[in-house]
Amino acid sequence: MPAISSDPSLLDRLVERLQSKETLDLEFKSVQGSIGKSVWETVSAFANTSGGWLILGVSDEGEPIGVGNGHERSKQFLDQIRNSQKISFPVCGAHDVEIQQVSGSDLVVVRVPAAARRDRPVYVQGNPYVGTFVRRGEGDYQCTKPEVDRMMREASDVATDSTVLPHYGLTDLDEGTLASYRRRYQTQNPTSPHLALDNSEFLRAIGGWRRERERSEEGITVAGLLLCGKEDAIREWRGRHLIDYQRVPQRNSEERWLDRVTWEGNLLGAMDALLPRLVEGVDIPFRLSGATRQDQTPVHTAVREALVNLLVHADYSETSASLILRSPSGYEFRNPGSSRVPESDLYATNRSDPRNPTLVRMFRLIGLAEEAGTGIPAILKAWRE
Template identity: 25%
Template sequence: MFSSDYINYLIERGNDEQTHLLSTIRKLPIDFFETLCAFLNTNGGEILVAYSFENKLIGLTENEFNILEKSIINGINDANKIHPKPRVVIKTVFYHQERILYLKIPNSQAVHTTNNGFNIYERRDTTNILVDNISDQLRIQEKKRFYYPDNKVIRYIEVEHFNTEVYNKAMKLILQTRPSHPWLNMDFEEVMRSSGLWRIDLETKESGYTVAAVLLFGKDEVIRAIFPSFRIDALREKDGFDGYYDRETFTTNLIDTYYCLMDFVHKHLPDFFVINNTTRVGIRDLMYREVFINFLTHQDYSSGLPAKFAITHTDGTFTVNSNRAGLNKNIDPSNYQPIPKNPIIGRFLRELGLAEELGFGLKKIAAFVNYFSDEKPQFHDGPTFLTSIPPISKKIILEEEVKRKEELNIEKPKSVYQQDLTSFRQFPIISNHLIKETQVDNSTDIFENLSEQKKERLTSIILFLGKAKYSTTNVLIKELGVSRETIAREIKILKEHRLIEFRGALKNGYYYLTDKGVEFAKILIANTD
């Protein structure tokens, strides 16, 4: 994009509806933000800034570039100069060793204004036209509004309707990721104006906070009043999808909902790691961050259909949400031109460092899935938007197999790979006679009145723990090849007979043999060698 040929093409094209050549040294011309506003309201464009474009190109010094760049950044964060805050690309490019300041301006999803919200411009040929006719203003408004309901102004919403704790949480997140962000020096109302969460509706002349502001920061009772059917369910499903082990329902703001969904993943799915340039990288949180941000950003919140995130019995996952369909077909992330559904929400989440540029999220999800599965993720854009993530099928490192030695006070297994663990299926079937011969106390048969298949599973679990030292439910499920419900029943029996016990926190603890279980396992191993 920034090759010499392309820069030469822009210079030769000169000023037109999507290109502007600006000659200056240290100061932006008075009409700079009018030009920026016009591009944003029309079809986007590109601006090149140099000392001179006449006859021979003369570029900027590094100091001049820095001064101009700072002026532009300060200006786009000043609601009096341009509102709402646009996202523009600012780059240094060189043409025949001459430094040029390059700006890429998108066709924005919002109507932008200058002069403290009083003036609207659009680009026609080489001229910035002041749009002061109400019919033309409504034409621009209607063009922008078609796909963007989060831009709607909600009457009578005031500052007291917002959750200040969530707002402070968002500002702390910006401070951690972007400590020089200009919003950190603004008060609440200034941030709302700068981000487009407060705006003037050109059709009704009403001004106020938008749907996006309510969804991001509204108190729970305010969100329920405006969106009575708003609900997001998180499910841990049973085998056959006819029930669930765990269910949580969220009806709160989108920022807290995002963190609640991440907590649900932490509770039910282990982290998994890959080696990237000799560095061990956990990809669970990175991948589900993209899944949930895409899930929350592109919903149709005016629909009565509750959204759902589900973890299946195989540890595959999927999200389903109502959607204003743009394609009504399956999506190929490598060849996808997305249509923004709630651009103001997406823009704000990008400022928090949570969201990617439009379209990049699906590509990152597909790249993450390739690390741990031979299957591809599925994305379908229809009346409901579906994202489906397959379960683990490749050799990866699981979190529970690299637990800190100091906390558990045990030796790490010789192998940390899921497929390297001894398979339950390698153990021989344990007969009733052998079980009775291996009693470690004077009680009756501990597996009395159980089926042969259940006895085989129970003794296999004991044999596995006798060799692997410890395990999680997920590892037992994958090794035994049964459902989570079946493993839960077998664990309950072993715990009742005090053969195994659970140590550690609920989210990341492990099952171990008790002293009684160790003795029982030794006898079983001796009789099966």
């Protein structure tokens, strides 16, 4: 049963945030009768975004007007949240609901946690394509079909980069890129037995070639094509370029950009083509390690890690390209889609939930990706240095 509290401190803090316009994760509803569909739309929006607080019995202006009987209203909420016709997943439990008594009126305070990736989309009306909402700014917004499809893809534990591509084979791979990868692999793993394998078996060992037992089909995986595929094969599979790199001038310049690359080829080639552009002109102070000058600065390290993160964590099922902006004031790396790890965990923990685990492993095998969950902290550490 929800707890009853006459301590208004929680409500006071929430009202204060409302008045300061911090309302991304805060919503007031003037519920006095039955719980209407707008309440469930807000629950859906909070659950599909970053969670939030839902206060029942408060006007839009933040004035407490009550919900009538707080016990009845909270019971109604908890009963209905278990009804799949109301909402697809019971994201809240009794421990998330509290009755606040303010000026003799009962308010119901609901903490709506963010739903786990595997439980999304959380939707109402029994239909994800009409009942899925997300939180943007101060309101709830209905998701488009591509947004719902993205959530459904993300909910799966089957990594899309391990999918075998029908009708693609070794002839769709760039021999020079594969040879370059093998040389780097040998440098990092000089005693590996995989060095003696032919190309198809070597690809199988690193995840670029696979047999799907369900379909009794084997061939190049999505990760294999992305790693070292020919440009025309990647374009045929995806339909547009993977990465848009722009070096832009000062804001008041008449030029739109100083350098631009729309990359349509494989990811190893992208690494070789874009990293020099990203670090070109970066000041290198004179430093010695023993008798050898050090040409790598913390900026080089941070930029390299950011580029690798962009390449291996992008959602390549999305139609839009990854974007890299270099300006006089800094760098911006932007992938389509959303992070599979909450923002707070990205910066504070080593939690990892890679979208493309095969690609991550491929890059790690040649020393171009950190261990799971250390990418963002490594970037921040290098940048602070």
